[in-house]
Amino acid sequence: MSELKEVLTKDGSISLRSSLFQENFHSLEGALKETEIKFINPSDLKRFKDKSLNVLDICFGLGYNSASLFNNLIRQNSFVNWYALEIDKKPLEYSLGNKAFQKLWHPKVLKIFKALSQNSQYRDKSFDCDILWGDAREKINNIPANIKFDLIYLDGFSPQKCPQVWSVEFLEKVTQKLNPQGYLITYSCSAAIRRTLKDFGLNIFNIEPDLVTQRLWSNGTIAVKKIDEKVIQSNLYFKKLSSMEEEHLLTKASIPYRDPALSSNTKDIIQKRVKEQLLCNLKTSKKWRDKWGMTK
Numbered sequence: 001m002s003e004l005k006e007v008l009t010k011d012g013s014i015s016l017r018s019s020l021f022q023e024n025f026h027s028l029e030g031a032l033k034e035t036e037i038k039f040i041n042p043s044d045l046k047r048f049k050d051k052s053l054n055v056l057d058i059c060f061g062l063g064y065n066s067a068s069l070f071n072n073l074i075r076q077n078s079f080v081n082w083y084a085l086e087i088d089k090k091p092l093e094y095s096l097g098n099k100a101f102q103k104l105w106h107p108k109v110l111k112i113f114k115a116l117s118q119n120s121q122y123r124d125k126s127f128d129c130d131i132l133w134g135d136a137r138e139k140i141n142n143i144p145a146n147i148k149f150d151l152i153y154l155d156g157f158s159p160q161k162c163p164q165v166w167s168v169e170f171l172e173k174v175t176q177k178l179n180p181q182g183y184l185i186t187y188s189c190s191a192a193i194r195r196t197l198k199d200f201g202l203n204i205f206n207i208e209p210d211l212v213t214q215r216l217w218s219n220g221t222i223a224v225k226k227i228d229e230k231v232i233q234s235n236l237y238f239k240k241l242s243s244m245e246e247e248h249l250l251t252k253a254s255i256p257y258r259d260p261a262l263s264s265n266t267k268d269i270i271q272k273r274v275k276e277q278l279l280c281n282l283k284t285s286k287k288w289r290d291k292w293g294m295t296k
């Protein structure tokens, strides 16, 4: 745990800070709140009441996103086929040993997490769960090719700190695993990530800030291959991109992260992108920010 330090967030839920990645696992506003606002609400889980669904959680960490997902699915009698990718076992060991974390969830969630920690899998009549430990760039290949996901949560450290899980090449693999009407959900509103997903032909939506987070312009991104207008209109949590957001995708900030052999380190991926940004003729994101009067 030496490179991981406990952080108490404003909603009272605990999180971690990684000194290796120099970043917190969650926003200081609240780990639990972030999970609900950025991942669970836009998932519109009631669609799966009494039904089955496939879910992939990339960068499982302490497990907030999946714990909250399971908590909801247990209560509505859904059947889930679930995979997770995570490089480090310590965050799960940490959350399992933390009283405040345990208190948040249905006892069955903790039973599943314990099994994942001990055996990397859990099975009963409603839950079929596997966590694949190791670099997501490799382990994603171990998910059976026939499984397409209704929900994919992508919750890596920020692209600048952990570009390995945001590269064109990795996102292409992720996209291949998405059901035609499945949702790929991430907290990131980075122009590079949105443009990469758009270039794969996905439809991009903004997760709109709610009352608490309205000083921000985005709570993340949802990407969908095939849109069912009725479903999209009934989901209150995501909206088509505004002109401001569309213009963001035309700036230097939209230059993607590249990792051709899926084995580059952070420094190489970032340096390659900076070079590409210098050479391209796109508008700077500063100009975009100034035009739209943005402070951050």
Ligand SMILES: C[S@@+](CC[C@H](N)C(=O)[O-])C[C@H]1O[C@@H](n2cnc3c(N)ncnc32)[C@H](O)[C@@H]1O
Residues within 6 Å of the ligand: 024, 025, 026, 059, 060, 061, 062, 063, 064, 065, 066, 085, 086, 087, 088, 091, 134, 135, 136, 137, 155, 156, 157, 162, 164, 165
């Ligand atoms: C922002 S945290 C995830 C937060 C998490 N969803 C939660 O609820 O606690 C990012 C996670 O990505 C993991 N990670 C970093 N690089 C990875 C890689 N190449 N493959 C898989 N996991 C990785 C880290 O170990 C960390 O647990």
